[in-house]
Amino acid sequence: MNISRLAKIAAIVVLGIAVTACGTSRKSTGDSGAEVVEQGIGADENAEIDSARTRGIGDSESFAGNELDAPSGDLLSQRVIYFDYDSDSMREEYRPIIEAHARYLASRPDSTMTLEGHADERGSREYNLALGERRAMSIRRQLVLLGASANQVRTVSYGEERPVAEGHDEASYQVNRRVEIIY
Amino acid sequence: MNRGHVNKSMTNRITAVAGRTLMMVIACALGWIAPTSAQEPIRITIESGADAPLPIAVVPLGWRGNSAAPPIDVAGIIAADLARSGRFSPMASAQMPAQPTEFAAVRFQDWQRLGMDNLVIGTISQTQPDRYDISFRLLDSFRASQLTGFRIAASTANLRLTAHRIADIIYEKLVGQKGVAATQVAYVTSDKAANGKRTYRLQVADSDGFNARTLLESPQPIMSPAWAPDGDRIAYVSFEERNSAIYLQNIRTGAREVISAGPGINSSPAFSPDGRRLAMTLSRDGNPEIYVRDLTTGSQQRVTNNPAIDTEASWAPDGQSLVFTSDRGGGPQIYEVNLRSGAQRRLTFNQSNYNARPRYAPDGKRIAMVTSNGQGYQIGVLTLSPQSFEVVTTARLDESPTFAPNSAMLMYTTTGPAGTELAAVSVDGRTRQRLALQRGEVREPAWGPFRE
Numbered sequence: 255m256n257i258s259r260l261a262k263i264a265a266i267v268v269l270g271i272a273v274t275a276c277g278t279s280r281k282s283t284g285d286s287g288a289e290v291v292e293q294g295i296g297a298d299e300n301a302e303i304d305s306a307r308t309r310g311i312g313d314s315e316s317f318a319g320n321e322l323d324a325p326s327g328d329l330l331s332q333r334v335i336y337f338d339y340d341s342d343s344m345r346e347e348y349r350p351i352i353e354a355h356a357r358y359l360a361s362r363p364d365s366t367m368t369l370e371g372h373a374d375e376r377g378s379r380e381y382n383l384a385l386g387e388r389r390a391m392s393i394r395r396q397l398v399l400l401g402a403s404a405n406q407v408r409t410v411s412y413g414e415e416r417p418v419a420e421g422h423d424e425a426s427y428q429v430n431r432r433v434e435i436i437y
Numbered sequence: 438m439n440r441g442h443v444n445k446s447m448t449n450r451i452t453a454v455a456g457r458t459l460m461m462v463i464a465c466a467l468g469w470i471a472p473t474s475a476q477e478p479i480r481i482t483i484e485s486g487a488d489a490p491l492p493i494a495v496v497p498l499g500w501r502g503n504s505a506a507p508p509i510d511v512a513g514i515i516a517a518d519l520a521r522s523g524r525f526s527p528m529a530s531a532q533m534p535a536q537p538t539e540f541a542a543v544r545f546q547d548w549q550r551l552g553m554d555n556l557v558i559g560t561i562s563q564t565q566p567d568r569y570d571i572s573f574r575l576l577d578s579f580r581a582s583q584l585t586g587f588r589i590a591a592s593t594a595n596l597r598l599t600a601h602r603i604a605d606i607i608y609e610k611l612v613g614q615k616g617v618a619a620t621q622v623a624y625v626t627s628d629k630a631a632n633g634k635r636t637y638r639l640q641v642a643d644s645d646g647f648n649a650r651t652l653l654e655s656p657q658p659i660m661s662p663a664w665a666p667d668g669d670r671i672a673y674v675s676f677e678e679r680n681s682a683i684y685l686q687n688i689r690t691g692a693r694e695v696i697s698a699g700p701g702i703n704s705s706p707a708f709s710p711d712g713r714r715l716a717m718t719l720s721r722d723g724n725p726e727i728y729v730r731d732l733t734t735g736s737q738q739r740v741t742n743n744p745a746i747d748t749e750a751s752w753a754p755d756g757q758s759l760v761f762t763s764d765r766g767g768g769p770q771i772y773e774v775n776l777r778s779g780a781q782r783r784l785t786f787n788q789s790n791y792n793a794r795p796r797y798a799p800d801g802k803r804i805a806m807v808t809s810n811g812q813g814y815q816i817g818v819l820t821l822s823p824q825s826f827e828v829v830t831t832a833r834l835d836e837s838p839t840f841a842p843n844s845a846m847l848m849y850t851t852t853g854p855a856g857t858e859l860a861a862v863s864v865d866g867r868t869r870q871r872l873a874l875q876r877g878e879v880r881e882p883a884w885g886p887f888r889e
Contacts, residue, residue, distance in 0.1 A: 377814055378794035378807045378836055380705045381762055381769055384725045384746040387702050410680045415658035422852055
């Protein structure tokens with residue numbers, strides 16, 4: 255969890271580049287995660303993904319300082335990403351973790367990962383199943399932008415069906431709104 | 438007034454509900470009779486009553502058999518069914534002035550004096566070790582006449598069902614619409630063992646919670662049971678293969694088939710009213726869209742095509758359109774799509790920023806949904822003509838509404854101190870009841886069709 259200030263600065267710089275790259279390649283549709291708009295990591299978008307990936311690989315070199323302060327092993331061991339209420343946007347604090355996993359996947363093209371999307375219990379179950387998928391897809395999109403190959407990352411949603419905390423309060427909801435990274 | 442059925446633990450309290458004051462009556466726990474199987478039944482508590490439930494006395498049936506008492510209390514089951522409908526206020530047997538079993542023995546003036554409009558009397562006779570004849574008469578106390586009466590043969594195995602059918606005959610005669618006591622409910626339970634492992638079960642029980650049988654047991658979650666209109670098959674979603682997949686199971690034979698197990702979400706199965714088509718949500722093309730599969734030909738039609746979430750389809754009774762949840766406008770709202778023209782329109786324009794999981798009433802007059810105005814999640818009912826919207830429940834985490842086949846009541850999931858429980862409410866919100874399992878969680882009720 256302890257990320258040095260240098261790492262944070264580096265992360266913010268990289269973030270800026272990534273966001274710029276993202277902005278040039280696809281439309282942004284505002285906040286609250288509405289950018290999920292048809293990502294379709296499919297064949298017809300390969301050009302966009304390739305360009306994004308190229309940038310991601312370039313960035314990783316200027317990011318070497320990060321690994322000294324926070325060994326990538328530590329980052330790779332962090333495998334749960336939490337989300338804000340009704341949001342599928344990745345919080346900035348998780349960017350170094352996702353970058354580490356993206357680098358790992360990029361360096362081992364044969365490795366694969368499953369992203370399990372989860373929601374808290376509020377509202378309708380089937381709708382929450384869709385929200386869980388949206389969260390998993392959001393993280394997958396980040397991984398692909400940062401260098402992973404789309405076919406290395408499988409997504410599955412459990413909606414609200416597998417909570418880690420079973421209370422009916424915000425403290426439980428916070429840890430249930432998550433994407434779990436499983437190798 | 439005659440509230441003889443309410444025991445000493447009865448409490449009255451005045452509660453404001455949606456700007457309206459209702460008398461909340463915690464009545465005695467009904468239907469709490471030891472079952473013949475080891476399965477623990479659902480305990481039902483009526484929490485509020487209709488404004489003017491009809492008084493009725495279901496007199497314990499006379500017994501003519503080899504043992505001291507009949508295997509089950511048929512009159513008690515009938516009375517509990519009538520009470521659960523919210524339309525009746527059955528008299529406790531201990532309060533009855535007499536317990537006649539023959540028409541000639543009824544002193545109508547005694548019942549008139551107590552305000553008992555109607556009276557049910559009868560006998561249960563053992564004809565063979567495992568066979569019974571039940572005869573009953575529904576009487577009008579003030580006219581001193583019989584309204585209806587039947588003699589019905591039953592086996593030990595279907596005595597409870599026979600009692601439910603009698604309750605439905607009485608209900609239909611006095612209320613003028615079909616009763617739902619003899620129907621079944623499918624639902625999902627989740628039990629946690631001492632080692633923390635969960636077991637999920639898809640079960641079907643009688644509408645009073647008795648006679649529960651398990652259709653599927655799995656260490657992985659089960660969701661979204663949906664009845665075929667023939668009452669013989671149930672579609673559902675199971676995660677047993679580590680992703681959501683839609684299955685269709687024959688509830689008599691247990692045989693099942695996979696309907697959809699593609700990449701992404703496979704969810705929200707819903708049978709068309711004629712049983713030939715199945716609507717479902719698949720995200721195989723990148724995000725959740727609604728599809729309709731012809732179960733005979735296997736052909737599949739994509740109904741929505743939108744980058745937002747489209748899910749939770751429910752059929753209009755004429756089979757011409759679907760209602761569904763979409764967040765294409767920002768938050769989840771209810772939309773309708775005409776299957777022939779493809780035209781889509783938004784249906785919900787109430788104050789709520791969250792309307793999801795619509796369910797069309799079988800009579801086509803209403804659509805129930807999960808709604809939120811920021812203060813938790815309740816069940817809302819949209820009446821279509823003239824249009825009005827009413828929130829009919831009051832808890833904080835209510836979900837999964839399902840209509841009774843007579844469209845008069847809704848069952849739903851509510852979260853109580855012990856976890857999720859089933860509850861039922863009349864469509865006007867006036868009668869509510871909780872159906873509590875003794876342990877574990879129970880949720881996602883799907884009310885089955887009328888049984889022929």
